[in-house]
Amino acid sequence: MSHLPAEKIQIVEFTEEDAEEISQLFHEVWPLETDYPPSWRRKRMYSPEKVIEEMRAGYHYFGARLNGKIVGVYKAKITDEGLYGEHQTVSPSCRASGLASAMYIQFAEYARAHGLRRNYCNILVGHKVGERLMKKFGFRPCGEPYEQDAGMLVQMYERMLDDEDSECSD
DSSP: OOOOOGGGSOOEEOOGGGHHHHHHHHHHHGGGOTTSOHHHHHHHSOOHHHHHHHHHTTOEEEEEEETTEEEEEEEEEEETTEEEEEEEEEOGGGTTSSHHHHHHHHHHHHHHHTTOOEEEEEEETTOHHHHHHHHHTTOEEEEEEEEEETTEEEEEEEEESSSSOOOOOO
16 A cells, blocks of 8 residues: 555445454564563454444444455444554554554544544554654543553553543543
8 A cells, every 4th residue: 555645535434244354463563563561462463253342231342444455443332432443453564554544544534424522542652653643633631641561651642533622620
């Protein structure tokens, strides 16, 4: 995937029929994500059954295909606080293509379409790509960094989808 404007990349919602391919992408990408502790990377390599279990529990999996193959995915869940996103995974062949940006644009559109005012997610402290995307899309740190997993410090970020003040309690 060459670099495309994020608005030109089509983000779709995946179904249970895509679980095997989503799992394959997780197993391709997460072993390479050495900024994260090994235990966390192993947890991110979901089986197809785990993907389906989460879909049935209310997580929505979104992403894109290139030549028919899933090359990017993230999951989101509607909560009392807004739309929570996590587990963004992009094939190494599609890095710097605009795919992650397209997913952040769709993340806001999906929340608005469901009457939600807030997107939020956790970013690994010091993860330059994630922090750059947070800044690019108007996310702000929310609260103090915390340990999401043993030895893994994350910062929650939020983006209000209207012009009202943050709901975050700093």
